[in-house]
Amino acid sequence: MNTNQDILLTIAATLRSFLDPLLGNPDVVDVTMYGVALAAILGIIFGNAVILVWAERKVAGYMQSRPGPNRVGPIGLLQTVADTIKLITKEDIRPKGVDRWVWFLAPVVLFVPTLAAYAVFPFSEGLIAVDLNIGLFYFLAVASTVTIPFLMAGWSSNNKYSLIGGMRSVAQMVSYEIPLVFSLIGVVMLVGSLKMSSIVEAQSGIWFIFLQPVAFLIYVIAATAETNRTPFDLVEGESEIVAGPMTEYSGMKWSLFFLAEYANLFAVSAIATTVFLGGWQPPPMPAVMRDAVAFIPGWIWFAAKTYFMIFLFMWFRWTFPRFRVDQLMSFGWKVLLPLALANILVTGVGIYAYRIAIGG
Structure with a gap:
C-alpha cells in the first residue's frame, strides 16, 4: 500500500x-x-x-x-x-415563454457529467476515487452527454439565438468528439488497457506524447472544440448569437454554465496529462536526477502538467480568431478525422512490425 x-x-x-x-x-x-x-x-x-x-x-x-x-x-x-x-x-430572471422545467434543469444536468468525470482521474498512485478497468471509456461516455444540456437550454429558452447556439453545440461536439476518441485509441492499442492507472504506469520509461505526437495534436485541437473555447467558440459567439444557449440565463444559473466550462477545461487537461504526459510520474530523466526529485509527491507532478495544459488552452483563446461555421465543420470532418484514422493505422502497423521483430 x-x-x-x-x-x-x-x-x-x-x-x-x-x-x-x-x-x-x-x-x-x-x-x-x-x-x-x-x-x-x-x-x-x-x-x-x-x-x-x-x-x-x-x-x-x-x-x-x-x-x-x-x-x-x-x-x-x-x-x-x-x-x-x-x-x-443577482436577480434570477425567468423570461416569458420558456419551457420552465427543461430550462431550469439544463444548467444542473450540465454540471452532473462534469462532476462524475472527476471520479476516475488518477491524481497520484492510489489517489483515485474509482480505478475502473474501463476508466478511459467511462470518461468518454460521461463527457459525451455534455451536448444534451446545451440543446436543452437552447430549445427551452424561447429565443432564436439560444436555439441556434444549441444546434451549433450538437453539430460541433459530435463532429469533434469522433476524432478526439480516435486520438486516444492509439494509446489504448499500445497499453492494451482502458484502466487509467495502467496507462500512467505504462509511461514509466517514455511518455506517450513522444510515441503518439500526432494523436496528441489531434486531441488538443478536438478538446478545444469540445470545451467550446476559441477558436471554436461558435456555440456562444458573442458577435453572432449573443451568448448562445446561455442568452436567457442570469445569476446562479448562468454561473453554473460558467463553472462547468472551467471544470470541463480541467477535465480535458487532466486526461491529456494522464494519457500523453505520464500522469503522476516525473519527466523522463537520468536515474540520478530521478532519485533527486523522488521526494516530490505524484499529485504535484500531475497538477503541474494539468495546469500547463490549461495554460495552453488559455493561450489559444487569446491568440487565434474564431472559425466560421463552415470552416469548423470542414476542418473536423476533412482534416482531423482522416488524420486520426491514419494515426490508428500507422500505430497498428508499428505494433505488428515490433512484435514480428521481437519474435512475438
Missing part, C-alpha cells in the same frame, strides 16, 4: 470513528461518508474554478499588455470571490 492510500484510509478511519458514536446507525454513517466525499470533490471543482478564472484573466491581461485583475486582494486574487458574491446576489 502506498503513502497516498495510507493517508486517505487514515482520514476515512478517523472520520468514521468520530461519526459512529455520534450517529449510531451504520447505514447513516455510510451515507454521511459518501456525502463528505462528494463535498470534497465539489470543493475541488469550485476551488479550482476560482483559481482558473483568475488565471485566465491574468493570462488575457498579459497577452493584451495590461495588468488584469489587481484591485481586490493582492494581485487581484480575491476578484473571483467578489464576482461570485455578485452572481449569488
Whole structure:
C-alpha cells in the first residue's frame, strides 16, 4: 500500500470513528461518508474554478499588455470571490415563454457529467476515487452527454439565438468528439488497457506524447472544440448569437454554465496529462536526477502538467480568431478525422512490425 492510500484510509478511519458514536446507525454513517466525499470533490471543482478564472484573466491581461485583475486582494486574487458574491446576489430572471422545467434543469444536468468525470482521474498512485478497468471509456461516455444540456437550454429558452447556439453545440461536439476518441485509441492499442492507472504506469520509461505526437495534436485541437473555447467558440459567439444557449440565463444559473466550462477545461487537461504526459510520474530523466526529485509527491507532478495544459488552452483563446461555421465543420470532418484514422493505422502497423521483430 502506498503513502497516498495510507493517508486517505487514515482520514476515512478517523472520520468514521468520530461519526459512529455520534450517529449510531451504520447505514447513516455510510451515507454521511459518501456525502463528505462528494463535498470534497465539489470543493475541488469550485476551488479550482476560482483559481482558473483568475488565471485566465491574468493570462488575457498579459497577452493584451495590461495588468488584469489587481484591485481586490493582492494581485487581484480575491476578484473571483467578489464576482461570485455578485452572481449569488443577482436577480434570477425567468423570461416569458420558456419551457420552465427543461430550462431550469439544463444548467444542473450540465454540471452532473462534469462532476462524475472527476471520479476516475488518477491524481497520484492510489489517489483515485474509482480505478475502473474501463476508466478511459467511462470518461468518454460521461463527457459525451455534455451536448444534451446545451440543446436543452437552447430549445427551452424561447429565443432564436439560444436555439441556434444549441444546434451549433450538437453539430460541433459530435463532429469533434469522433476524432478526439480516435486520438486516444492509439494509446489504448499500445497499453492494451482502458484502466487509467495502467496507462500512467505504462509511461514509466517514455511518455506517450513522444510515441503518439500526432494523436496528441489531434486531441488538443478536438478538446478545444469540445470545451467550446476559441477558436471554436461558435456555440456562444458573442458577435453572432449573443451568448448562445446561455442568452436567457442570469445569476446562479448562468454561473453554473460558467463553472462547468472551467471544470470541463480541467477535465480535458487532466486526461491529456494522464494519457500523453505520464500522469503522476516525473519527466523522463537520468536515474540520478530521478532519485533527486523522488521526494516530490505524484499529485504535484500531475497538477503541474494539468495546469500547463490549461495554460495552453488559455493561450489559444487569446491568440487565434474564431472559425466560421463552415470552416469548423470542414476542418473536423476533412482534416482531423482522416488524420486520426491514419494515426490508428500507422500505430497498428508499428505494433505488428515490433512484435514480428521481437519474435512475438
